[in-house]
Amino acid sequence: MFIRVNTDKCTGCETCLQSCPYDAIIMKDGKAEITELCQLCRACLNVCPEGAISEVREEGAPGKEKGQGKGVWVFAEQRDGRIADVSFELLGAGRRLADILGAELSAVLFGSSEDGADELIKWGADKIYHCPDEILGVFNDEPYAQLLSDLIQEHKPEIVLAGATPVGRSFIPRVAARLNTGLTADCTSLDIDRETGHLLQVRPAFGGNIMATILCPLTRPQMATVRPRVMKRGVYDPDRKGEVIRISDRKISSRTSVKDTVKEASDLALNLQEANIIVAGGRGAGGEKGFALLYELAEALGASVAASRAAVDEGWIAYRHQVGQTGKTVGPKLYIACGISGAVQHLVGMQSSDIIVAINKNPEAPIFNVATYGIVGDLFEILPIFIRKVREAKGL
Amino acid sequence: MDYFLNEEQLMIRDLARQIAEEKIVPVRAELDETGEFAWDVMKTLAQSDLFGLFIPEEYGGLGKGCLELSIAVEELSRACLGISTSFAANALGTYPILLFGTDEQKKKFLPDIASGKKLVAFGLTEANAGSDAGGTQTTAKLDGSEYVINGTKQWITNGGVADIYTIIAITDRSKGPRGASAFVVEKGTPGFSFGKKENKMGIRASATTELVFDNCRIPKENIIGKEGMGFVVAMKTLDNSRTGVGSQGVGVAQGAFEEAVKFARQRVQFGHPIITFQAIQHMLADMGTSIEAARALVYAVARFIDSGAKDVSKESAMSKLFATDVAMKVTTDAVQILGGSGYMKEYPVEKMMRDAKILQIYEGTNQIQRNVIGQALIKEAARNK
């Protein structure tokens, strides 16, 4: 395949130049031309007002052969024997896909107890492939990758989903490489193309400023990872029955070994730059009491806590939480500013956030100028309601 | 403006700018507050080879000149004058060895200076000898194979943090100005200690202390040049280093100017960004013009020095005088443009203004610079007669 400019149609308007992330489009003799820098990302395809840019598929190219498969699989991750929340969320998404396809939903569980397998059934799985071998109790990439690949080759599912956790993101790519199939990371939505039956995998691209729909049209299985808290859980049915298939006596080896596991408060909670949701407080938080509320809300939302310089200077919270010109610059998906007036020095540190919620007593506070949603009110009244409702919604 | 810098000079500028933006800007406010010495930044500057810029290649440096050093100092000063003072004072302390040292002394000291392993300080000023170096009271007496040093140096930049000190002491009081000599003293020499760290108005990230010599014995070989050459060493050193202070002025002025432009574009009053007002535009125009004039002069003098010119006192004094007066004016005007915000520590311009003041004072006050220029003019006029 390649991208071509129809020079008869091209009017030389240069609209397409901006669209190319690789600077691969140049103007030559008043017409657009696509150079060898082109990475076939297709960003330019729908830009041309004349419809002069199109993709050309080479006929008879010896591509990959279409693979076969049936059923939707979810890799159910466990740590210390406890099944990770993301596994249940994946079952919710997987159930929906399986129902559209009229197929079975199976979960693969390594190194956990039989109870774990039952729990997965109650959250929507029809079948569990359960391998309780001790070597799988602790995560090592090679045995996980080897066993999952073997099972996939034996049972040939059409779709395999896994959590985009440190575990899933580490070993699932090995499985995809081994099976010579595609893998799409961090999908935010999954659907089935009703015409072709392909899995439509939507994920952010270019740092999340644009979205891309990814297909894996030929090879099977179609594999995707999904971040925790992106998909909704399905319906929990305590009476639901399913089949548990025990996998044992596999020859599994590993060249890595986990010598020790150290639990500590995750650095991620403090890594504001990587946080998806940030709850931030300013002078209006009034003191440590106000920040206690912020922490409560953050915990309910799975968010990190940040602060304006005013709050840091007052000594209510440590400097490493400071966002703004003299602190950190952040760009989370959601930024909830509580009692922050919105001085420019603070705004420059957070205005690239996707969604900004401002809660402030003063309707004239400049923070409302950059807010997506504004609530005029006392945070000591709003936040307790907010916390309660989030907890209710999450069933906490 | 394009000063037709060559590829290596542009490389030096880019690298110094990168260090300034990535490593200095994020820490400058905190260092200003605490007065802590920027060891991490010094380590970065060392790794980047910047300490060796002006040191000959045979002693582990890059063999560049005054212009290259000026370019680096300017970029660092744009971010923080405290840190650039520590860096520039290192060059100041090195010049006596570089200009007058024996090959043995150069081999012994310069490689560690070039690699940034050891910092250097220059000790001239005393309680009663500031602008008037003739008032120097620190003495060095030859005793067998050693000099015995007694006295106290005051307000010495890099005092305590440096490992190598080049100092001026009197070896023969009867000879007046010709009775002074220059020496190298290493940190850790018995009888050599430091006074308390000074609490300064600006350049707070730089270390300033007393050097206290109490029967401090150093080997005879540590004399720089010959006995009686002390003031010549000091004057030639200052001739070379003054453009460095000039580039500090250009740098801090540029930094403040950029903050002022940025703020003037953002700040809205009477429904318009204040940069649209002629009152502000004229201030910015004057600031921009004087910075460019200062930079042109500093670069021209640096190139003049690098050409190997013999007597550069007048020109180097002019570059220091003009560029540092510009720095004081421009940083003050930048605070004015930022108004109330400029007066607050939330913005960097008040620090720049406090920092800039030292440039009119150290390495020869601007009054002394005018004296130097005036003396040179008299000499020139007499010669041309």
Added chain:
Amino acid sequence: MKIVVCIKQVPDTAEVRINPETNTLVRDGVASIINPYDMHALEAGLQMREAAGAGTVTALTMGPPQAENALREAVSMGIDEGVLLTDRAFAGSDTWATAYTLAKAIEHIGADIIICGKQAIDGDTAQVGPEIAEFLQIPHVAYVRKIDSLKDGSIIVQRLMDDGYDIVESSLPVLLTVVRELNVPRMPSLKGKMAAKKAVIRQMKASDLKADVNSLGLQGSPTQVRNIFAPEAKKDRKMLEGSSEEKVDQLLKELAGLKCL
């Protein structure tokens, strides 16, 4: 010891914005940089070489010809050699084809330790590193935050997990993907910058690799981009009215609609 560091040249995505009217990327003034995580990988490689007092660090990248600049930047930090994989045949590679191509090049170069950043900031997939390890049939450890020891053909590292870290031992050769906590990347040095200007960057084409041509580039990529589109553009500010209870209800509804929670 032979160390290969895989790096990627990426647009500085923090600056990339989409024009809501034309639905295209706004690219004005967006600089190309070495993927920030790869800077930590380079630093790790340099530190290993320094600790061992011997060995070489090779930086490897696949990309268009201008990706050579990224390799020169790596040279200015002190690596020994830069290798650029560039060929139209590689264009359109997804993570599978990218990993396959890089693995073939690494087979050619030879390596005891391969280091990658945990992910690239333009794609954020974190897949290429582990996939390379699989193609090379060597072990890997992802999310390395600390190197505890490296000796006698084995390495012990700390692997960052959600709830702490694992201490993992691996035999060599091994592939590591590294996180920011591992180190602080050094600044280039002047001598390095001067060397970088003169350095010869080795170029490799598809024909230089013992690779299956059907596994390269777009043709070798199992996944395809069907289309790209703008996420819902930021709407104008919406002030929520009513009682406190109602305001919170509205907010939660809005956020749920945007899949924020």
